Amino acid sequence: MISPTANSIRVFLHLLAVAIWLGGQIVLAGIVPRLREVAPDALTTVARAFARIAWPAFVVIVFTGAWGLGTTHVADKDTEYMVTLMIKLLLVGGAAIATIIHSVGTSKLAKGLGGALGLLCSLAAAYGGVLLAHAA
Numbered sequence: 001m002i003s004p005t006a007n008s009i010r011v012f013l014h015l016l017a018v019a020i021w022l023g024g025q026i027v028l029a030g031i032v033p034r035l036r037e038v039a040p041d042a043l044t045t046v047a048r049a050f051a052r053i054a055w056p057a058f059v060v061i062v063f064t065g066a067w068g069l070g071t072t073h074v075a076d077k078d079t080e081y082m083v084t085l086m087i088k089l090l091l092v093g094g095a096a097i098a099t100i101i102h103s104v105g106t107s108k109l110a111k112g113l114g115g116a117l118g119l120l121c122s123l124a125a126a127y128g129g130v131l132l133a134h135a136a
């Protein structure tokens with residue numbers, strides 16, 4: 001059997017947290033319209049419960065991502081890698097800001113646009129990660 005390493009555990013934790021943050025948002029986006037019809041009073045409770053799981057996962061994503069960068073000789077990487085990394089980090093920042101706007105905003109615009117942009121930025125950041133891991 002291939003021996004587990006600290007690096008493989010780090011990637012596993014990065015992906016596990018991504019599954020919670022990103023997968024959770026996609027599942028919630030599918031559930032919310034139905035919930036709004038049958039139990040609109042439960043929406044806030046469900047959203048808060050999800051946030052209590054999703055934000056710790058986001059912290060794990062950032063921690064394991066930074067850990068990965070720490071083990072990568074970033075200075076030796078080419079310009080393509082660095083540009084991809086910078087775009088990915090901007091998308092991560094955009095995802096966090098949009099999701100905060102979605103959470104604290106009360107208008108339909110803040111809720112809709114914040115939620116949609118948060119999800120799109122997270123999806124694009126995930127693809128950026130795949131490029132870094134498999135195409136560099």
Ligand code: HEM
Pocket residue numbers: 011014015018022061062064065066067068069072089092095121122123125126127128129130132133
């Ligand atoms: C919304 C936030 C994020 C998402 C959805 C995300 C997603 C991913 C995914 C799907 C991969 C591919 C892993 C693989 O196939 O092996 C990856 C790799 C990577 N991510 Fe992230 N990531 C996020 C945030 C971050 C942050 C904040 C950093 C750095 C501080 C980071 C650094 C990396 C690095 C360096 C890789 C390349 C492979 C590795 O060393 O693990 N990521 N990411």
